Amino acid sequence: MIKATFYHAGCPVCVEAEQGFATALNPSNYQVESVHLGNDKGRISEAEAAGVQSVPALVIDDTPYHINFGASINDLK
Amino acid sequence: MIKATFYHAGCPVCVEAEQGFATALNPSNYQVESVHLGNDKGRISEAEAAGVQSVPALVIDDTPYHINFGASINDLK
Numbered sequence: 001m002i003k004a005t006f007y008h009a010g011c012p013v014c015v016e017a018e019q020g021f022a023t024a025l026n027p028s029n030y031q032v033e034s035v036h037l038g039n040d041k042g043r044i045s046e047a048e049a050a051g052v053q054s055v056p057a058l059v060i061d062d063t064p065y066h067i068n069f070g071a072s073i074n075d076l077k
Numbered sequence: 078m079i080k081a082t083f084y085h086a087g088c089p090v091c092v093e094a095e096q097g098f099a100t101a102l103n104p105s106n107y108q109v110e111s112v113h114l115g116n117d118k119g120r121i122s123e124a125e126a127a128g129v130q131s132v133p134a135l136v137i138d139d140t141p142y143h144i145n146f147g148a149s150i151n152d153l154k
Contacts, residue, residue, distance in 0.1 A: 024106070028103075
């Protein structure tokens, strides 16, 4: 299983990306965890370390993919 | 089957997104077509109509998801 982490902040762009996109990953290969950085600020540093600059973003195998633009990670601190 | 179209221009960011991301979609539900807009300029208008502003982008069910940033679609014309 490949670990994928979807970082978001509950914003409309985030919700759309989660519903249309994070759920589209192949469940046979990917285990997707969804992290709300607004509610779980303790994980912002983890997201930043993975290279996440804005949400929504999906980190697959340590590579960050920013999906459209909802909010800067700096605005979530 | 849900149709997903991955628009790219062969750029490094595009290749990374295609390998790490477009191939991650659930093959049971999604049929992914990959379109190189640099080589297939006739389809730029189709991408723009779907709301694509930059590549790489994945259009799922008429919703555009821009993945990181490789190039503006205007620079491909």
